[in-house]
Amino acid sequence: MPTTQQSARSSKVRALFCASVLLALISQTACRPAGQQADLRIINGSEPESLDPAIITSLADSRIVKCLFEGLTRLNPKTARAEPALAAGWQISPDGLVYTFDLRTNAVWSDGRPVVAEDVVWSWRRVLDPMTAADYAGQLYFVKNAEAYNTGQTNGLTGKRFVASDVGVYAPDEHTVRVELVGPTAFFLDLCAFPTLAVVPRHWIEQYGDRWLLKPGLPVNGTYRLENWRLNDRVRIRANPLHWAADEVRSKVVDFIPMSSPATAMNLFVSGQADIIWDKSLIPSSLMDVLRKKPYCHTFGYLGSYFFRFNVTRKPFDDLRVRKALALSIDKRRIVENITKAGEQLANHFVPPGTADYESPEGLAFDPEAARRLLAEAGFPDGEGFPSFTYLMNNAPVDAQVSVELQAMWAKELGVKMEIRQAEWKVYLSEQSKLNFDLSRSSWIGDYNDANTFLDLFMSNNGNNRTGWRNERYDALIREANQQTDVARRRGLLQQAEQMLIRDELIVAPIYFYAGVNFFDPEKIEGIHFNLLDEHPVYAIKKKTK
Amino acid sequence: MYFFRRTLFLIPLLLVISMVAFTLVRMAPGGPFDKERAPASPEIERNLKAKYHLDKPLPVQYAIWLGGVLRGDFGPSLKYRSHNVTDIIASGLPITLVLGGLAFAFALGVGIPLGFITAVKKGHWEDHVGGTLAILGICIPALVVGPILVMFFGVRWKLFPVALIGTPMHLVLPTVTLGLFFAGRVARLMREGMLGVLDAEFITAARSKGVPERDILLRHAFRTAVLPVVSYGGPLLADLMIGSFVVEQLFRIPGIGVFLVSSSLNRDYTMLVSLVLLYAVVLLVANLLVDFAYGLLDPRVKLA
Numbered sequence: 001m002p003t004t005q006q007s008a009r010s011s012k013v014r015a016l017f018c019a020s021v022l023l024a025l026i027s028q029t030a031c032r033p034a035g036q037q038a039d040l041r042i043i044n045g046s047e048p049e050s051l052d053p054a055i056i057t058s059l060a061d062s063r064i065v066k067c068l069f070e071g072l073t074r075l076n077p078k079t080a081r082a083e084p085a086l087a088a089g090w091q092i093s094p095d096g097l098v099y100t101f102d103l104r105t106n107a108v109w110s111d112g113r114p115v116v117a118e119d120v121v122w123s124w125r126r127v128l129d130p131m132t133a134a135d136y137a138g139q140l141y142f143v144k145n146a147e148a149y150n151t152g153q154t155n156g157l158t159g160k161r162f163v164a165s166d167v168g169v170y171a172p173d174e175h176t177v178r179v180e181l182v183g184p185t186a187f188f189l190d191l192c193a194f195p196t197l198a199v200v201p202r203h204w205i206e207q208y209g210d211r212w213l214l215k216p217g218l219p220v221n222g223t224y225r226l227e228n229w230r231l232n233d234r235v236r237i238r239a240n241p242l243h244w245a246a247d248e249v250r251s252k253v254v255d256f257i258p259m260s261s262p263a264t265a266m267n268l269f270v271s272g273q274a275d276i277i278w279d280k281s282l283i284p285s286s287l288m289d290v291l292r293k294k295p296y297c298h299t300f301g302y303l304g305s306y307f308f309r310f311n312v313t314r315k316p317f318d319d320l321r322v323r324k325a326l327a328l329s330i331d332k333r334r335i336v337e338n339i340t341k342a343g344e345q346l347a348n349h350f351v352p353p354g355t356a357d358y359e360s361p362e363g364l365a366f367d368p369e370a371a372r373r374l375l376a377e378a379g380f381p382d383g384e385g386f387p388s389f390t391y392l393m394n395n396a397p398v399d400a401q402v403s404v405e406l407q408a409m410w411a412k413e414l415g416v417k418m419e420i421r422q423a424e425w426k427v428y429l430s431e432q433s434k435l436n437f438d439l440s441r442s443s444w445i446g447d448y449n450d451a452n453t454f455l456d457l458f459m460s461n462n463g464n465n466r467t468g469w470r471n472e473r474y475d476a477l478i479r480e481a482n483q484q485t486d487v488a489r490r491r492g493l494l495q496q497a498e499q500m501l502i503r504d505e506l507i508v509a510p511i512y513f514y515a516g517v518n519f520f521d522p523e524k525i526e527g528i529h530f531n532l533l534d535e536h537p538v539y540a541i542k543k544k545t546k
Numbered sequence: 547m548y549f550f551r552r553t554l555f556l557i558p559l560l561l562v563i564s565m566v567a568f569t570l571v572r573m574a575p576g577g578p579f580d581k582e583r584a585p586a587s588p589e590i591e592r593n594l595k596a597k598y599h600l601d602k603p604l605p606v607q608y609a610i611w612l613g614g615v616l617r618g619d620f621g622p623s624l625k626y627r628s629h630n631v632t633d634i635i636a637s638g639l640p641i642t643l644v645l646g647g648l649a650f651a652f653a654l655g656v657g658i659p660l661g662f663i664t665a666v667k668k669g670h671w672e673d674h675v676g677g678t679l680a681i682l683g684i685c686i687p688a689l690v691v692g693p694i695l696v697m698f699f700g701v702r703w704k705l706f707p708v709a710l711i712g713t714p715m716h717l718v719l720p721t722v723t724l725g726l727f728f729a730g731r732v733a734r735l736m737r738e739g740m741l742g743v744l745d746a747e748f749i750t751a752a753r754s755k756g757v758p759e760r761d762i763l764l765r766h767a768f769r770t771a772v773l774p775v776v777s778y779g780g781p782l783l784a785d786l787m788i789g790s791f792v793v794e795q796l797f798r799i800p801g802i803g804v805f806l807v808s809s810s811l812n813r814d815y816t817m818l819v820s821l822v823l824l825y826a827v828v829l830l831v832a833n834l835l836v837d838f839a840y841g842l843l844d845p846r847v848k849l850a
Contacts, residue, residue, distance in 0.1 A: 047626070048626075049625060049626055049627060050626065050627045050628045051628065052627075052628060055627055055628075057581055057583060130589060130590070130593045131593060131597070132593075133585075133590050133591075133593040133594035133597055134590065135579075135581060135583065135585045135586070135590060136583075136586070137585075137586045137587075137590060138585075138586025138587075141586060147586075147587075150586065150587065150589070150590070151586075151587045151589045152589055210622070210628075211628075213628045214628060214629070214633075230637055230800055231626060231629065231634055231637060231638065231800060232638070232794075232798070232799075232800035232801075232804055233710070233711065233798075233800035234710075257710070257798070259798060260795070261795055261796065261798070263693060263796070264708075264709050264795070264796060264797070264798050267696055267700065267701060267708040267709060268708060268709055268710070268798075270701060271700060271701050271704065271707075271708045273707060273708060273709070273710065424576075424811065425576075425811065426574075426575070426576030426577070426580050426811065426812070426813050427574075427575045427576050429576060429580040429581065429582060430575050430576035430577070430580050431575070433580070433584065443582075462584075463584025463585060463586070463587070463588070464583060464584045466584075
């Protein structure tokens with residue numbers, strides 16, 4: 001039998017053993033594998049769903065993907081317009097239908113293999129392959145037969161389904177890519193910089209299938225390599241020494257910190273554990289009036305619209321006068337001054353100001369007198385007999401405040417009663433798609449700097465329409481505009497379409513244009529330039545040396 | 547034999563739990579691939595569903611998933627499409643376990659002595675102060691405690707990092723935030739247990755035999771008084787081991803607690819059902835351990 005002393009000693013040994021196991025566990029798990037601090041730490045919005053250019057859909061994901069995979073063009077850090085990237089130059093046919101890109105001869109994957117024209121062709125066909133199920137495959141529908149292949153259509157001439165080789169992208173030689181378009185797409189070069197059209201490593205994907213991104217040694221052709229990606233922790237990237245412009249890269253190691261809590265983002269930023277906050281949703285809007293006065297808060301015009309949709313299939317919103325009455329009685333100034341407070345511009349039209357080669361027609365401003373008159377004409381004088389209706393929204397604090405404000409405005413100006421239906425995000429999306437709403441809060445961020453990215457949403461067959469409105473003339477105007485090479489004529493056609501959207505038919509009621517918000521200390525960080533797309537290539541950013 | 551039987555019983559129980567979870571999650575409106583931006587064509591969504599077997603009848607989907615689980619593969623995450631659920635759990639679980647373990651140690655390390663002292667010093671100032679602290683710990687939720695700790699210890703005094711992981715120092719504030727509530731509960735349970743035992747006849751008998759007070763309290767009273775804490779320890783351990791959404795979110799800790807909530811919001815079916823299953827396993831095993839601990843601590847309990 002053990003003596004009391006022996007048992008005391010053995011229990012001490014056990015305790016010591018347990019403590020050392022716990023310490024080892026803590027150091028293994030709680031301490032970062034790569035202990036080195038990054039040169040730049042960016043709070044980037046929610047956790048990336050993927051880093052596969054064909055799969056991603058969010059801005060946060062695309063910021064990282066653009067560092068890893070490059071397309072034929074890239075966006076300039078200052079102007080956010082297309083400039084040569086993988087393609088050193090290009091020629092456009094006089095009718096605007098054929099683009100010939102000359103690839104750089106010194107572009108290589110980070111494993112040393114050359115990036116060739118066939119890689120571009122394969123990457124684009126992969127996006128369009130129905131089996132890839134790429135949400136953003138529509139970005140390539142401007143290429144000949146791309147839509148037909150992606151949606152599994154049958155070729156009327158041959159009676160067979162369209163296949164990958166029917167898509168209008170070819171590699172005549174190792175360093176030339178030839179693209180045939182459906183129409184002269186004015187923004188095609190900007191589109192080539194969109195992450196969906198980036199080039200991916202065919203040899204790697206064919207070897208590893210769905211798991212290709214997470215295999216160590218992932219070959220990339222962007223300015224950075226993927227070093228580490230742990231969900232809800234960080235994505236660490238390191239400068240790619242084999243990139244053709246490796247000497248332009250100003251921060252060698254960069255951490256993207258995924259974040260969904262504005263409070264935590266602010267804590268990290270003010271305590272110096274993060275250098276930049278990039279995602280607007282991570283700035284607490286309730287503190288915006290205080291934060292805007294800080295030297296690290298930067299706001300600027302942004303290519304995004306905040307609006308609500310009418311469900312025109314439901315009474316009484318099938319009546320244009322009713323829709324107009326509701327739109328005319330919104331005092332937008334109260335919303336941007338009291339709720340959003342980040343310097344947003346009032347929106348009477350849908351396409352944000354500053355969009356390239358475009359100027360919107362005049363929309364409807366605040367005019368409660370005219371609103372009451374229209375409502376009376378529609379058979380509801382002073383709101384009498386107007387049925388109670390619902391405003392569908394997701395559960396974001398700002399949206400809740402805006403909807404309460406709208407509710408109060410409509411009750412005061414028109415005497416109508418609105419009920420707010422706050423839904424969880426997925427329910428909100430599902431209900432919106434099924435047209436299960438009267439009015440629905442909405443927003444749209446442009447994918448590229450062209451009015452088309454806003455206006456084509458409301459074409460009859462566009463899945464983003466979600467209003468029940470179908471108009472052949474509108475569809476024809478957008479189609480015709482995208483066949484134009486003449487900038488002024490194209491602008492005119494797009495203006496006519498927008499006029500239908502915001503005035504003649506009033507399918508959507510714009511409220512404000514988003515402001516871009518970036519947090520960084522200009523004394524410490526350089527290389528961030530403000531532009532409409534909130535586009536800030538990471539390679540151009542660095543911390544200033546003291 | 548007892549534990550063998552109990553373990554065997556877990557299997558049908560887990561099957562039922564996973565089946566119910568698998569069915570319930572599908573009843574929520576919306577799906578994993580609903581996005582603000584609709585896919586370019588309905589064909590894309592159809593392909594996406596086919597790729598993840600969501601176009602098949604529910605029993606078939608369940609069978610496919612269960613087949614994977616039996617092979618140790620929980621399937622792909624429907625939200626984080628480059629990752630599979632097994633990898634996500636393997637990456638996050640150790641962190642959650644460490645944080646949960648630390649919070650458990652904190653809860654017991656603070657709660658048991660606090661409860662013990664407040665009981666022994668009943669009616670004295672130690673009792674009032676300790677009791678107030680325990681009540682505060684229980685009443686103030688982590689959602690409030692966390693930001694207050696961060697504001698003072700992280701932002702103002704810069705004693706600890708405000709979020710993320712990296713060094714053991716990063717775990718201090720999350721541990722306290724997570725453990726404080728449970729420390730309060732443990733302190734209350736311990737105090738009640740001690741007060742009940744100190745009036746028991748065997749304590750009076752021991753006192754009358756002249757057993758030193760220290761031995762009475764530590765050797766005799768404590769062992770019996772701690773039993774309610776042990777009972778509570780099972781679900782407590784399970785709760786802590788599966789992680790806390792609030793604490794992991796607030797301190798940006800890459801554990802699995804965040805996923806339990808986010809996967810249900812994202813309709814990440816595979817992830818959610820896998821986590822529910824994991825939670826069930828942890829809870830059932832923790833309860834089994836509690837029964838085992840009872841057998842060791844209380845001679846009246848025999849596990850046959």
